[in-house]
Amino acid sequence: PLPASVKIIEVGPRDGLQNEPQTISAETKIELVNRLSQAGFANVEAASFVSPKWVPQMATSSEVMAGITRRPGTLYSALVPNMKGFEAALAAGVDEVVIFAAASEAFSQKNINCSIAESIARFRDVAQAAKQHNLRLRGALSCAFGCPYQGEVTADSVADVVRQLRELGCDEIDIADTIGVATPRHVQTVMQRAIEEFPIDRLSGHFHDTYGQALANIYASLEVGITIYHASVAGLGGCPYAKGATGNVATEDVLYMMQGLGIETGIDFDIVVDAGQFISEQLGRKAVSRAGNAIAAK
Numbered sequence: 001p002l003p004a005s006v007k008i009i010e011v012g013p014r015d016g017l018q019n020e021p022q023t024i025s026a027e028t029k030i031e032l033v034n035r036l037s038q039a040g041f042a043n044v045e046a047a048s049f050v051s052p053k054w055v056p057q058m059a060t061s062s063e064v065m066a067g068i069t070r071r072p073g074t075l076y077s078a079l080v081p082n083m084k085g086f087e088a089a090l091a092a093g094v095d096e097v098v099i100f101a102a103a104s105e106a107f108s109q110k111n112i113n114c115s116i117a118e119s120i121a122r123f124r125d126v127a128q129a130a131k132q133h134n135l136r137l138r139g140a141l142s143c144a145f146g147c148p149y150q151g152e153v154t155a156d157s158v159a160d161v162v163r164q165l166r167e168l169g170c171d172e173i174d175i176a177d178t179i180g181v182a183t184p185r186h187v188q189t190v191m192q193r194a195i196e197e198f199p200i201d202r203l204s205g206h207f208h209d210t211y212g213q214a215l216a217n218i219y220a221s222l223e224v225g226i227t228i229y230h231a232s233v234a235g236l237g238g239c240p241y242a243k244g245a246t247g248n249v250a251t252e253d254v255l256y257m258m259q260g261l262g263i264e265t266g267i268d269f270d271i272v273v274d275a276g277q278f279i280s281e282q283l284g285r286k287a288v289s290r291a292g293n294a295i296a297a298k
């Protein structure tokens, strides 16, 4: 049987907006996060304390964190690549820091300018500091199903980095299809391998929809027993270091599928649809979400 309930992590304000070439004001980002909080997400990825030279759009992260209205019951997460990022995240009052490694050496170099081993060494300090300050620690694992620079990525290399992230003390680990190339059976093979290294109830699926496979991949992961999924409102996004990659699977589409499957999410669908229409208007384009657009057109 499929799980009775799942946790959806809304990553639109971070993964979704980080790649936007147009300047988005902190006010708009704050309003987006607030709307998502109201929808009832247990976790919103709201910020990223990375180098503004590398990802200019996230330069307003401190301002965004300071401006949002925090909903009790929602954790606000931020990406943190090193201690400099950690200090900023701590000062901004994030609830959860996300360290981000890759299953591919080539992607690690392009994305964070160091090898996988160097990144793990860097993350050790961040992990320790997070524990000291009682912050939750999440580990993202990019390119778990394929890499834009080196091509194939094996399930063993995923398992290898999952083990290292576990050793750093991650509370949760994200298996990410950065470039959206995975298909359902491949997803099941990699998830089964990851489960051997980390508790299944703390592993998540982070699927980009570049090849239109994300919902199928989520369903495949549900069959394996994965209960945490990342999604991006209005299907916002793309990764600045993965050319051509589209956004994460749209949150509205995931919610629609979960509703149909009778799987509890605890999220108010209508508020998410409105949030998706709001941010799409701000960006001056139509939302990518199919379900969101269908409901909004009614």
Ligand code: HMG
Binding pocket: 015, 018, 048, 049, 050, 051, 052, 053, 054, 055, 079, 081, 082, 084, 085, 086, 100, 111, 112, 113, 140, 141, 142, 143, 176, 177, 178, 179, 206, 208, 239, 240, 241
């Ligand atoms: P570097 O150039 O090797 O770092 O970048 P550095 O330590 O030599 O520092 C260079 C400059 O950056 C210095 O400034 C530092 O102070 C500054 P300068 O002296 O030149 O004026 N700096 C910082 N500033 C603010 N915050 C910081 C910070 N660190 C250094 N934290 C670094 C290394 C990791 C910093 C850089 O490569 C970087 O920021 N990369 C981030 C890339 C990124 O954000 N990618 C997108 C997120 S990952 C993703 O989307 C995938 C995911 O969604 C899952 C999936 O789909 O796969 C998570």
Ligand code: MG
Binding pocket: 015, 176, 178, 206, 208, 239, 248
């Ligand atoms: Mg991503």
